[in-house]
Amino acid sequence: MSKRLPSGRRDPLARRHGAGDDALRTASVVSDDFSRIARLFHPIEISPEQLRAFPRAPGSDEEPWDVMLQILALDEQTALEKLAERTGLSFVAEPRLEDSAQRFYELVPPDDARSRHVAGVETVVEDGQPVMVVATAQPMQPATFSLLESLLDMPIRLVLTPRGAVANLINRGYEQRGDLVTEIIDEMPLDESAFASAAAGVGQGGTDLLALARQTPVIRLVNMILFEAVRRRASDIHVHPQEERLTIRFRVDGMLYDAFSPPLTLAPAISTRLKVMTELDIANRHSPQDGQTTVRVGSKKVDIRLSVIPTIWGERVVLRLLDQSSTQLTLDAVGMSGQMQAQLLDLVDRPYGMVLVTGPTGSGKTTTLYACLGKIDRNSRNVMTIEDPVEYQLDGISQMQVNPKRGVTFATGLRSLLRQDPDVILVGEIRDPETASLAIQASLTGHFVLATLHTNDAPGAIPRLIDVGAEPYLVTSSLLGVMGQRLLRRQCQACKGSGLSPGGGLDRTGSPARCEVCGGSTYKGRLAVYELMVMNDELRRLTAERADGVTLREAAVKAGYRPMRDDAMEKAARGLTDEAEVVRVLH
DSSP: OOOBOTTSOBOTTSOSSSOOHHHHHHHHHHHSOHHHHHTTSOGGGSOHHHHHHGGGSTTTTTOHHHHHHHHHTOOHHHHHHHHHHHHOOEEOSSOOOOGGGHHHHHHSOHHHHHHHTEEEEEEEEETTEEEEEEEESOOOOHHHHHHHHHHHTSOEEEEEOOHHHHHHHHHHHHHGGGGHHHHHHHHSOOOHHHHHHHHHGGGGTSHHHHHHHTSHHHHHHHHHHHHHHHHTTEEEEEEEEOSSOEEEEEEETTEEEEEEOOOGGGHHHHHHHHHHHTTOOTTOOSSOEEEEEEEEETTEEEEEEEEEEEETTEEEEEEEEEEGGGOOOSTTTTTOOHHHHHHHHHHHTSSSEEEEEEOSTTSSHHHHHHHHHTTSOTTTSOEEEEESSOOOOOTTEEEEEOBGGGTBOHHHHHHHHGGGOOSEEEESOOOSHHHHHHHHHHHHTTOEEEEEEOOSSSTTHHHHHHHHTOOHHHHHHHEEEEEEEEEEEEEOTTTTTSOBOTTOOBOTTSSBOBOTTTTTSSEEEEEEEEEEEEOOHHHHHHHHTTOOHHHHHHHHHHTTOOOHHHHHHHHHHTTSSOHHHHHHHHO
């Protein structure tokens, strides 16, 4: 029988069957009020005055354990160890997540687990009945433990664990729910004729298709696809209908991977649901469309850019995901060496002139530009940008969004910005002669201009500018330097690129366990490699003579320019990436 608390409520922490006196006594103490748990510590560690002060302590109603740690002046681990020693509860610094805990992560909402610092560890059998072992970093929340028993419909047994380890358990536990997308699809009534009818309904204004997109299973499916993409750190989601199947792919660290293959009949429902989210015309299935929205996935705020194009097999949808909470806009965070930072910041500190950042789409150019803006004193200088689209929002900066439908192009927007008395201007991309001419004129009339250009390397930016329509003599007068960059996959620092669990061990098949951090891919995250060409008299002379990229490159090397391959090989030697990745990206 379970022990009953003075209020008559059964203690949710007590084992229901065969629990010994120590376990029952421990459960009661941990679930009770502040004074009872505080007295478990040595008397000299807490005074009667401190006990009386507790009810008036800030936050004591919601986080009594944290308040007690402050009053006792104890760090978390020491307090948990002492509590375990005095009560008989187990203290486990790094619990190992077992597959048998999956019930916890299926039934307990992730937001509740995170806010209350509880995580399932494993299911064990005690006296013939299953019991869920739950790790907690907040032992003074009896209502939470009672709720867990109700949700799980089984008794729980506590282990005391620091909150960092509890957070790791939570992250790993909910990551294992990736098969929920498949489960949702299995639950959906896939009536071929119903989906065909709904898709055809778009001819009558899209009523049937809109009703389909608003069905709960479709909404759940799209939400779970977004959840999985954010969990896997995907930068893009591809919804690709083909003749006989529908493929959903994620781009992770620059590489495309197949994620799911829902039935092809779901393609109209998925694309329509995404259009509804981004407020696009669901009745238009024959013209390209672009949209944008912001969603919250768990605790993350994610900006989504949606592109839809018609194909012969249906609408092809691509979503670009930008997780605002995980973006680090500093030169250190993007992997730039101290020496190159000093060279770049010397250029950025100039009162006027132009600095270009080059590279292919998705090579991190905008992130580098924003990191440069972060080094500019925005209190004394008026900083303005024209972008397509605005990817990051920074304090103290005026940002303009390109909108061709309303006549706002890079050229027209830049012309308007020049009437706003700017000191620093960021141009998202130089695409045409007019934008190039305006950017150069701005840099020659007392403005500092940062811009991007699509070229293979830094020396190639000069011929490209001239090809676009810029006069060579204007380029020599305005250009201060050019930075080229690429993104390489970062070697997993947990397994050191082996793909195997750092702690060793075997999986359920008896094979070496995969690294939980990188999922066995050997890579996690990306880092940038750079080259910086600073203009000098020789380069200006060659520019005026319309020299080609090879000649400019040779002259830059003589002046100290180092190609980005050198930067990449140095980072490979330091274990930040590997040579195979350098060869893949830089050929």
